[in-house]
Amino acid sequence: MPANSREVMVAGVGMVPFLKPSAGATYDDLGRGAIQLALADAGISYASVEQAYAGYVFGDSCCGQRVVYGAGMTGIPVINVNNNCSTGSTALFLARQAIASGAAECVLAVGFEQMNPGAIGSAYADRPSPFADFDAACDELVDVELPLALRYFGGAGREHMEKFGSTIEDFAKIRAKASRHAAKNPLSVFRTEMTAEEVLGAQVIWPGVMTRPMACPPTCGGAAALLVSRDFAKRHGLDPAVRIAAQAMTTDTPETFETNSMIALVGADMTRRAAQTVYDTAGVGPKDIGVVELHDCFAHNELITYEGLGFCGEGEASRFIADGDNTYGGRIVTNPSGGLLSKGHPLGATGLAQCFELTHQLRGTAEARQVEGVRHALQHNLGLGGACVVTLYEKAVV
Numbered sequence: 573m574p575a576n577s578r579e580v581m582v583a584g585v586g587m588v589p590f591l592k593p594s595a596g597a598t599y600d601d602l603g604r605g606a607i608q609l610a611l612a613d614a615g616i617s618y619a620s621v622e623q624a625y626a627g628y629v630f631g632d633s634c635c636g637q638r639v640v641y642g643a644g645m646t647g648i649p650v651i652n653v654n655n656n657c658s659t660g661s662t663a664l665f666l667a668r669q670a671i672a673s674g675a676a677e678c679v680l681a682v683g684f685e686q687m688n689p690g691a692i693g694s695a696y697a698d699r700p701s702p703f704a705d706f707d708a709a710c711d712e713l714v715d716v717e718l719p720l721a722l723r724y725f726g727g728a729g730r731e732h733m734e735k736f737g738s739t740i741e742d743f744a745k746i747r748a749k750a751s752r753h754a755a756k757n758p759l760s761v762f763r764t765e766m767t768a769e770e771v772l773g774a775q776v777i778w779p780g781v782m783t784r785p786m787a788c789p790p791t792c793g794g795a796a797a798l799l800v801s802r803d804f805a806k807r808h809g810l811d812p813a814v815r816i817a818a819q820a821m822t823t824d825t826p827e828t829f830e831t832n833s834m835i836a837l838v839g840a841d842m843t844r845r846a847a848q849t850v851y852d853t854a855g856v857g858p859k860d861i862g863v864v865e866l867h868d869c870f871a872h873n874e875l876i877t878y879e880g881l882g883f884c885g886e887g888e889a890s891r892f893i894a895d896g897d898n899t900y901g902g903r904i905v906t907n908p909s910g911g912l913l914s915k916g917h918p919l920g921a922t923g924l925a926q927c928f929e930l931t932h933q934l935r936g937t938a939e940a941r942q943v944e945g946v947r948h949a950l951q952h953n954l955g956l957g958g959a960c961v962v963t964l965y966e967k968a969v970v
Contacts, residue, residue, distance in 0.1 A: 577672035577673065578671060578672050578673075578674060578801050578802070578803075579801065579802040579815055580668045580671045580672055580799050580800075580801065580815065580816045581799065581800050581801070581802055581805050581810075581812040581814065581815050581816075581968060582797060582798075582799060582812055582814040582815070582816065582927070582931050582965070583614040583616065583678075583798045583799065583800040583805060583810055583812045584610040584611060584612070584613035584614025584615070584616070584797070584798040585609075585610055585613055585795075585796070585797050585798075585924075585927060585928040585931045585932070586605075586606045586607065586608065586609025586610030586611070586612070586613055586795065586796045586797075586928070587606055587609065587759055587793075587794070587795040587796075587921075587924070587925050587928040588602055588605040588606050588609070588759070588793060588794050588795070589758070589759045589761075589793075590759060590760060590761040590791050590792070590793035590915060590916035590918060590921075590925075591761060591791065591792045591793065591916075592689075592761060592789070592791070592792070593686075593687050593688055593689045593790055593791070593792055594689065595792065597686065597792045598686055599628065599631060599635060599638075599639065599684045599685065599686035599792075599794070600635075600638050600639050600642060600684075602684045602685075602686070602792060602793055602794030602918075602921070603626070603628075603639030603640075603642075603682050603683075603684030603794040603796070604639055604642035604643060604794075605794060606682060606683075606684065606794035606795050606796040606921070606924075607639070607640070607642070607643040607680065607682050607796045608643060609796070610680070610682075610796040610797060610798050611643070611798065613798075614798045614800075614810065614812075615810065616678070616798070616808060616810070618643045618644035618646070619644065619646060620678045620808070621644075621646070621648060621678055621679065621680045621798070622648055622670075622676040622677065622678050622679060623648055623649050623650075623651070623667070623670055623675075623676045623679045623680070624636070624640045624648060624649070624650045624651070624679070624680040624681075624682065625651050625653055625663035625664075625666045625667050625679070625680070625681045625682070626639055626640060626650060626651070626652050626653060626663065626682050626683075626684075627652075627653040627654070627655075627659035627660045627662060627663035627681070627682070627683040627684075627920040627921075627923070627924070628652070628653075628654065628659065628683065628684055628685055628919075628920035629654055629656060629657075629659055629685060629919040629920055630685060630686065630687060630688075630695075630919070631686070633652065634652060635652065635684075636650050636651070636652040636653075636682075637650050637652075639682060639684060639794075640680070640682065651666065653666065653920075654920075655955050655959045656919065656955030656956055656957050656958070656959065657867065657869060657917070657919050657922060657953070657954060657955040657956065658867075658923060658953045658954055658955030658959045658960060658961050659683060659919055659920045659922075659923065659955065660681075660683030660795065660919075660920055660921055660922050660923025660924040660925070660926075660927075660953065661821075661922075661923030661924075661926070661927075661951065661953035661961035661963065662821070662923070662955075662959060662961060663681040663682065663683055663920075663923070663924070664681045664797060664799075664819075664923055664924060664927060664961070664963065665819060665821050665961050665963075666681070667679040667680070667681040667797070667799050668799055668816055668819055671799055671800065671801050677800060677801045677803065677804040678798065678799075678800045678801075678804055679798070679799050679800075680796065680797075680798055680799075681796065681797050681798075681799065681924060681927075682794070682795070682796040682797075682924065683794065683795055683796070683918075683920040683921040683922070683923060683924040683925075684793070684794040684795075684918065684920050684921050685791070685792060685793060685794075685918030685919050685920040685921055686792050686918075687790040687791060687792055687918060687919070688790065689790055690790065691719035691720070691721065691722070692719070692720070692721060692790070693719070693720070702957050703720065703956070703957060705829060706724075706837060706956065706957070706958075707720070709828075709829050709832075709837055710723055710724060710727065710834070710837060712832070713727060713731075713832065713833075713834050713837075714726075714727040714730075714834065716778060718777070718778065721787075721869070721870075721956075722777060722778070722782065722787060722870075724834065724837065724838050724956065725787075725838055725869065725870035725872045725873050726777070726778045726781050726782045726870070726872060727834035727837075727838075728834040728835045728837070728838045728840075728872055728873070728876060729743060729781055729782065729870070729871075729872025729873075729875070729876070730778075730781050730834070731833065731834045731835050732835060732872070732875065732876060732889070733781070735887065736886075736887035736889075736890070737887075737890065738875060738889060738890045739890070740772065740780055740781060740782075740783075741768065741772065742875060742889070742890050742893050743771075743782070743786050743871035743872055743875065744768040744769075744771040744772045744783070744786070744871070745768045745893050746786075746868070746871040746874050746875060746893065746898070746913075747766065747768075747771045747785050747786050747871045747913055748765075748766050748767055748768040748770075748771055749898060749899050749906075749907075750868065750871075750907060750910050750911045750913040750914040751764065751765045751766040751910070751913075751914050752765055752899075753899070753907060753908050753909065753910045753911070753914070753941065754909070754910025754911075754914030754915055755910075756908075756939075756940040756941045757908075757909050757910050757914075757915060757941060759909075759915065759925075760909065760910040760914050760915040760916065761789065761791050761793075761914070761915065761916035762789070762910070762914045762915075762916070763910075763914070766785060770785075771783060771785045771786065781872075782870070782872070785913070786870055786871040786872065786913075787869075787870050787913075788868070788869045788870065788911075788912040788913050788916070788917040789916060789917070790917070791916030791917050791918045792918050793916060793918035793921045793925065794918070794921050795921045795922075795924035795925040795927070795928050796924055797924055797927045797928070797931070799816070800812070802815075812968060813934060813935045813967060813968055814930075814931050814934045814935065814965050814966070814967065814968055815965070815966060815967075815968040816963060816964070816965060817853075817854045817856075817948070817964045817965065817966045818849075818850040818851075818853035818854040818963075818964045819850065819961070819962070819963045819964070820845075820846040820847075820849035820850050820853070820961070820962050821846065821959060821960065821961045822842040822843075822845045822846040822849075822959070822960050823842065823958060823959050823960075824839075824841075824842060824958045825841065827841060828841065828842075828958070835876055838873065838876070838954075838956065839954045839955075839956065839958055839960055840876055840877075840879075840880045841880075842954070842958060842959070842960035843877055843880035843881065843952060843954065843960050843962070844880045844881075844882075846952075846960045846961065846962040847880065847881045847882060847950075847952070847962050848882075849962075850950075850962045850963070850964050851882070851964075853964075854948075854964050854966075856948055856964070857882070858881060858882035858883050858904075859903075860947075860948050861883075861904055861948050861949070861950045862904065862905065862943055862945060862946040862947065862948060862949065863904065863905045863906075863908060863930065863933050863943045863946050863949045863950075864881065864883075864904055864905075864906050864907070864949070864950040864951070864952065865907055865908075865909060865911070865926035865929050865930055865949075865950075865951050865952070866881065866906060866907060866911070866950075866951075866952040867912065867922075867952050867953055867954040868907055868911040868912050868913050869912050869913075869917060869954075870913075871913065873954070874906070874907075874911070874913075875889045875890075875893070876889070877952060877954075878892050878893075878898065878906075881950065881952060881962075883897070883903070883904055884897075900943070905943045908929065908933065908938065908941040908943060909925070909926070909929040909941065922953060923951070923953040923961065926951045926953060927951060927963070927965075929941075930949040930950075930951055930965050931965065933946050933949055934946055934947075934949055934965055934966070934967050946967075947966060947967050948964060948965070948966050949964070949965045949966070950962065950963070950964055950965075951963040951964075951965070
């Protein structure tokens with residue numbers, strides 16, 4: 573992010589309750605509801621919005637227009653975004669760039685998803701898969717027949733166990749922590765607390781590696797954010813308490829496929845590079861972060877990401893968990909929202925739901941989930957295939 577770019581403020585955020593696919597919610601209602609909430613939160617009308625970036629994965633072309641038109645039809649550019657599980661943060665990344673570059677002063681980012689039950693699969697069987705190279709590398713390293721995502725992240729978790737001695741109990745503790753946090757979040761799809769023992773005793777997906785609760789559920793939902801320049805905020809009498817201090821997006825390099833590592837294949841190197849860029853840009857480090865919303869699509873990925881974001885050294889994640897440094901009273905409260913594991917993971921909405929949570933944390937309005945004394949909040953959103961977006965938010969100085 574160039575040093576001379578304009579300041580980008582979070583003027584408003586909105587999120588609708590996340591739901592199971594069986595609830596029958598449709599993407600247009602979910603996305604439109606999130607936009608209306610974000611506009612109300614910012615205290616501005618849709619007429620002020622100059623551009624809109626709409627993120628979703630499962631849907632026909634121009635679903636973004638369908639959603640945004642429900643808020644208003646003013647002829648502005650509406651850009652549809654699809655970057656797998658990092659789609660919502662990609663929409664946010666583009667919205668921030670538009671303001672930082674001077675192209676616009678008030679931009680909407682919205683994410684939504686209407687998912688089906690069951691494991692995610694490819695929609696097209698008559699053309700090369702974007703995962704072909706990833707699948708080939710995975711086939712060399714993982715000898716278990718499971719749906720794609722379970723093989724990838726379970727394989728990465730197994731590799732960490734073999735290299736560093738982490739255990740399935742570590743993953744169970746992460747899932748139990750997610751449930752405790754989600755119990756305080758009325759927007760989460762799962763709000764029932766589970767103990768680590770209950771997680772371990774659930775349906776086995778991969779013996780010794782994964783039980784069912786350790787994987788996030790398919791979810792329907794919507795979330796949105798309104799970003800503005802500081803000048804726009806002053807002119808319109810807004811007092812946004814949160815600014816985006818730094819942001820980075822990374823994609824794969826040849827090393828993803830050359831290291832013979834499932835941990836690398838699921839994006840740990842993308843995470844590490846994006847986080848370091850953000851820390852260097854903002855002049856802060858992992859020890860300055862008070863709260864993080866990270867991409868816990870599987871408990872295994874949360875453990876790996878502690879190390880990728882620099883919260884602990886390589887191979888030290890088990891100790892980080894055992895010491896309680898990932899929850900209230902510890903060093904960095906991780907996923908106070910309940911994360912993808914409990915809050916849910918509607919792919920297009922996830923990154924903007926993370927933005928919603930962290931904005932409220934920095935405002936001091938997160939109610940029962942509030943982390944005290946937060947000045948810097950970190951967001952990590954990962955999509956296989958691949959893209960990783962890391963965003964640093966901080967309390968704005970008036």
